[in-house]
Amino acid sequence: MTTRHHAFVIEAEVEEGINVAQAWAEQELGMKIQSNPDVAVLKYGLLSVDDARKIFEVAAGAAFFGESRVIIIAAARAYHEAQNALLKLFEEPPVGTYLFFVLPSLGGLLPTLRSRVQILNVKGVGNPSSDVGLPMSHIPKAAGEFIKASKEKRSAMIKKIATHQEGAAVSAREEAIEILNGIEAIAYQRRGDTSLREGSPRPGVTLLLLDIATLRMHLYDRSAPVKMILEHLSLVLPEGLRGKV
Numbered sequence: 618m619t620t621r622h623h624a625f626v627i628e629a630e631v632e633e634g635i636n637v638a639q640a641w642a643e644q645e646l647g648m649k650i651q652s653n654p655d656v657a658v659l660k661y662g663l664l665s666v667d668d669a670r671k672i673f674e675v676a677a678g679a680a681f682f683g684e685s686r687v688i689i690i691a692a693a694r695a696y697h698e699a700q701n702a703l704l705k706l707f708e709e710p711p712v713g714t715y716l717f718f719v720l721p722s723l724g725g726l727l728p729t730l731r732s733r734v735q736i737l738n739v740k741g742v743g744n745p746s747s748d749v750g751l752p753m754s755h756i757p758k759a760a761g762e763f764i765k766a767s768k769e770k771r772s773a774m775i776k777k778i779a780t781h782q783e784g785a786a787v788s789a790r791e792e793a794i795e796i797l798n799g800i801e802a803i804a805y806q807r808r809g810d811t812s813l814r815e816g817s818p819r820p821g822v823t824l825l826l827l828d829i830a831t832l833r834m835h836l837y838d839r840s841a842p843v844k845m846i847l848e849h850l851s852l853v854l855p856e857g858l859r860g861k862v
Contacts, residue, residue, distance in 0.1 A: 622734075622735040624708075625641075625734055625735050625736070626720065626736055626737065627719045628721070631719060634717075634720075637719075638689045639656065639689070641737065646687070655682055655685065655687065659690050661692040662694070664695035665699050666696065666699050666702050668699060672688070672703065672706065676688055677711065680713060684713045688715070692718075692719070692720060693720075695720065695725070697834075700729075701729070701730075703730065704729055704730060707734055718730075723736070724757075724799055728826055731805070757795045757796065757799040762774070763796050763799075763800065772851070775847040779844035789843045793843045797829055797836065797850065798833075800825075800850070804822045804825050821855030825853055828849070829850070
């Protein structure tokens with residue numbers, strides 16, 4: 618008997634992701650979507666801890682019809698604290714409850730939450746993908762350039778980013794976060810690649826992902842220096858990762 622997953626993440630814009638989740642519920646669960654109280658769609662700009670608590674309350678309710686419930690959570694961004702608050706729910710959803718988390722990019726998804734979900738392939742509803750990485754076409758250009766550059770060119774990139782003026786179309790911190798998120802996504806795609814081991818029992822990408830989690834927390838601190846954070850990122854990138862992009 619095949620075990621059906623109960624928690625999914627979909628990388629897509631809000632409406633597209635919601636449509637994918639609803640199509641999955643129709644195909645896999647035989648649920649009627651329109652005017653069905655057992656299909657909850659929750660939309661957020663920036664998902665907060667308070668929002669996460671309300672999602673728990675919604676998930677705690679019983680199904681009105683049949684045995685299945687579907688909860689679709691769509692957000693443009695999600696605070697890490699909010700993602701942490703959802704960990705237990707995504708690890709053990711109530712019996713018969715199926716959770717879908719729609720985000721425009723998986724780069725900002727916490728590793729702890731990634732480990733509890735199945736990535737639902739937008740192009741193949743009903744055929745969940747086991748690869749948690751982003752398609753290369755979705756990797757931010759700046760992240761790809763940062764990985765492929767030599768250390769000298771990275772230093773030049775970092776200097777240019779760090780000198781962005783306040784009020785620019787894209788701030789230095791925003792560009793740094795984009796680079797960090799993109800590199801994290803690439804690292805997840807390569808996390809099982811033993812050729813990236815660097816004198817450690819653990820793969821170099823595993824150590825990189827741990828560093829990225831720490832660096833991201835610093836980037837969200839407005840007083841933390843972007844230049845130093847990117848310089849550290851440059852130093853910890855496994856050289857073998859350059860040839861994988």
